[in-house]
Amino acid sequence: MPELPEVEAYRRLAEGALDRRVERAVIGDPRFVRGPTSPRHLRAALAGSWFGRARRHGKLLVLDMEGPGAGRSLGVRFGMTGRLLLDGRAGVEHLVYSSDRDVTAWDRFSVRFEDGGRLVVRDPRLLGGVELDPDESVLGPDALVVTAAELRRALEHSDVALKTRLMDQRRLAGVGNLIADEVLWRASLAPHRRSGSLTPAEHRRLHRHLRQTLDVLMARGGSHLGDLMPERVVGGRCPRDGTELVRSTVGGRTSWWCPLHQQ
DNA sequence: ATTGTGGCCTGCCCGC
């Protein structure tokens, strides 16, 4: 599913859409337009402009506009099944929990450029969305570049479960359910640990594994390519020590973890 | 302010 590694791949793909004048935007499903802006207003804001920059903040892709719409930006969220295509090419080939089928009915939003190319957001389940001028100030530091001090500030002084806090996009932006399980497994920390209970050594360990895990998953090409992922099934075993994994719900999310080495 | 919960959305998988 689109967590930070996928959205980063989408961002790189979207760089191929820069400096190409928009002929028109096509709203495939009005429900996909989020925020206070109407679909009609969004179309008007995009027509004739072009994107000058493709940025990523956590799981949010931000396309800064130039030309008539200079100063505005288009935010794209991919939910758990969203895919980005540019001129028919996909940013990510495979998405777990989504469908890899080529169904144009799932094209919820697209931008047609004057050169004839298209940037398409394809999302079977409509869990993503596009928003004009998304509020980025509500997002925590990006997980890919978060410093140890920032991560500690995001986690300390809280009785909430560690995993819940890691996935709170206002505290730390970019970590979703699969990556949270993978990082905690690598860092030997139990998902239900109180967020504020980490020792300085555990803070350092978690920060190191967060950065390392994101690097590994981006190199492998997806958030679903972690070492723990194949074992996130009934009867799955810890790849490190062979212990049968426990499945529980933490913060309303399905969590798999090793009861032996994650504490 | 912070935290928890339920609902949205729909393709896909499994069991009958």
Added chain:
DNA sequence: TGCGGGCAGGCCACAA
């Protein structure tokens, strides 16, 4: 073979 129930989780509205 077709059918229906359950499942997946990011995000948001809402409640406490």
